[in-house]
Amino acid sequence: MDHCEKIDTAGGNTSCKHKKFFRKITIISTFGGLLFGYDTGVINGALPFMAQRGQLDLTPFTEGLITSSLLFGAAFGSLTGGRLADRIGRRKTILNLAFLFFIATIGCSFAPNTSVMIICRSLLGLAVGAASVTVPAFLAEMSPAEQRGKTITQNDLMIILGQLLAFTCNAVIGTSMGEYAHVWRFMLILATLPAIFLWFGMLIVPESPRWLASKGKVGEAFRVLKHVREENCAKAELTEIKASINRETEINRATLKDLSVPWIRRLVGLGIGIAIVQQITGVNSIMFYGTQILQKAGFARDAALVANIGNGVISVIACTFGIWIVGKVGRRPLLLTGLAGTTASILLIAICSITLQGTPVLPFIVIGLTITFLAFQQSAVSVVTWLMISEIFPLRLRGLGMGISVFFLWMMNFLIGLTFPVLLDQLGMSSTFFVFVVLGASAILYVKKYLPETKGRTLEELENDFRSNQGVRKASSGKGEINM
Structure with missing residues (x-):
């Protein structure tokens, strides 16, 4: 280019x-x-x-x-x-x-x-x-x-x-x-x-030039490219698009039947695991029910609505930082750091909800801890999750693997969204957050044992590792990490 x-x-x-x-x-x-x-x-x-x-x-x-x-x-x-x-x-x-x-x-x-x-x-x-x-x-x-x-x-x-x-x-x-x-x-x-x-x-x-080219509308694709590229660049990119489409038509894409193949099953299982890890931190209990959590901690309704803006502000700042930092460090250490931070924040919320219940300082501590939680979640856990789901699957597996992984991410999100208010009502805030502490600790253990490092490695290298059953062993031994 x-x-x-x-x-x-x-x-x-x-x-x-x-x-x-x-x-x-x-x-x-x-x-x-x-x-x-x-x-x-x-x-x-x-x-x-x-x-x-x-x-x-x-x-x-x-x-x-x-x-x-x-x-x-x-x-x-x-x-x-x-x-x-x-x-x-x-x-x-x-x-x-x-x-x-x-x-x-x-x-x-x-x-x-x-x-x-x-x-x-x-x-x-x-x-x-x-x-x-x-x-x-x-x-x-x-x-x-x-x-x-x-x-x-x-x-x-x-x-x-x-x-x-x-x-x-x-x-x-x-x-x-x-x-x-x-x-x-x-x-x-x-x-x-x-x-x-x-x-x-x-x-x-305009329509996507790649989609137009895939439907045989090459002339229309070129006209679109000329709107967003210099003409020489548009010609070069159109040539690349046509070559890519020709390669993809020759690829025998994976289907659900291919899950009977052990290495494919392991890789798709890893994608599902990454998706579930992102949700069991409890992030959407805060994003969906933050106002009720702050009311339970002691804020009045209007004060809780205003304080909840802090959760949104820190999410924007943390996401921006995460986009910058993810290209500079390994995926595994960043994800483990994020999970350690989210689990520690949830643990402190649970402990403070017991020890400081009824005190005027509790709602301010809870909002401070939810902001800390989201700083770790949005800058590390969420950024790494979406990045790894998109890069662990080789081309023939990408549609199947990403589709199944994202489906499980949404379904876990659904289960947490459905059960959280019931748990909050039946168990109280401290016990509910202790449940997420256990889930967060489990997520850390899962990542340490099973998640390979993907930074600096090609899709072909990852595929070869999983074909030979090396992916899990490298993750559990720590050899999958690439140091800067």
């Missing part, structure tokens, strides 16, 4: 025009990530108002159902989103998802009862899950190779920004309009605005 870079430098206004158009594409499409974040985060502040008598009259179990129904839908959305995008195109899929985001949000905002709310939240989950695979794929195919990593991580950042936006809107609406019975409906309906922006924005965004 050196030749292209030289042309860009000399191209002046032409190069600037291409970069502006690509930046516009990135901003518009990552509103899918913003919607992902807002719709998963808004429930945090809306639940206390929904649960009131005369509204949805929620029990701890129905609170869990409303929260987790989105996650259940997302699990299946992540499975179907990629196939739909392959069939009708990335752009059309995102347009359809924007419409589904809008309709499902309207349904949630005007839901007259719990049943309608659960149905609409499930539909919203389908959109969230499909967006979680379609938007990154679209960005990867639109990006120049040298900007691909940076561009895709902008979608991750938009997800976190969406959650921060949800926490902030919850606090503003909840503290200023808390006396109104239907205040939670205002919190939910705000998500229609980014959905409208995404739909209209995608009308001016």
Whole structure:
């Protein structure tokens, strides 16, 4: 790409025009990530108002159902989103998802009862899950190779920004309009605005050139590339795309039947393990139920809504730091450090909930510890999880392996979202967090024993290790790590 870079430098206004158009594409499409974040985060502040008598009259179990129904839908959305995008195109899929985001949000905002709310939240989950695979794929195919990593991580950042936006809107609406019975409906309906922006924005965004080329529309693919690249770069990239498509047509891709092969089963099992590790830290108990946790600790409702913004702010900062640090250190040590930090934070919350119960200092200690927890989670655990899931599978296994891994990630997310309010009600805050301490310690042991280092190693090297059953042995002995 050196030749292209030289042309860009000399191209002046032409190069600037291409970069502006690509930046516009990135901003518009990552509103899918913003919607992902807002719709998963808004429930945090809306639940206390929904649960009131005369509204949805929620029990701890129905609170869990409303929260987790989105996650259940997302699990299946992540499975179907990629196939739909392959069939009708990335752009059309995102347009359809924007419409589904809008309709499902309207349904949630005007839901007259719990049943309608659960149905609409499930539909919203389908959109969230499909967006979680379609938007990154679209960005990867639109990006120049040298900007691909940076561009895709902008979608991750938009997800976190969406959650921060949800926490902030919850606090503003909840503290200023808390006396109104239907205040939670205002919190939910705000998500229609980014959905409208995404739909209209995608009308001016071109289709992925790689998808067009895969459907034999090479001329259209070249026209799109010329909008975001210099012409010489566009020609070179189109040649690479056609060569890549030809190679992929010759690959015998893995199916569920291939799970009978031991090394494939081990590798897919590792992907599932990584996905589960990311969830059993308890991260989404804080992201979904942070307001209730702070109320249990002693904050009044309005104070809890405002304090919860701190969780969103630190998530954005930590995610930004994690994107920077992950390219500089090994995956295993970064993940182990993150898990140690999250488990220690949860342990301190559990201990302080017992020893300082009823004291005025407890709510401030809890918010400080949840912020510490999220600093470790978002800068290390979550960043490494998504990176490793995307890089451990060789090409013929990638569709199967990533699909199954992400499905289990969403299903574990669903189980935690469903059971957390019940555990909080039945066991209390300290005992509930002790459960996550045990799960966090188990995650650390799993990573130390089974997770190989992937930094600086090719997909072929990893595949050869697992074919010869070396992957697990290298992880457990520590020899899989690559020192800087």
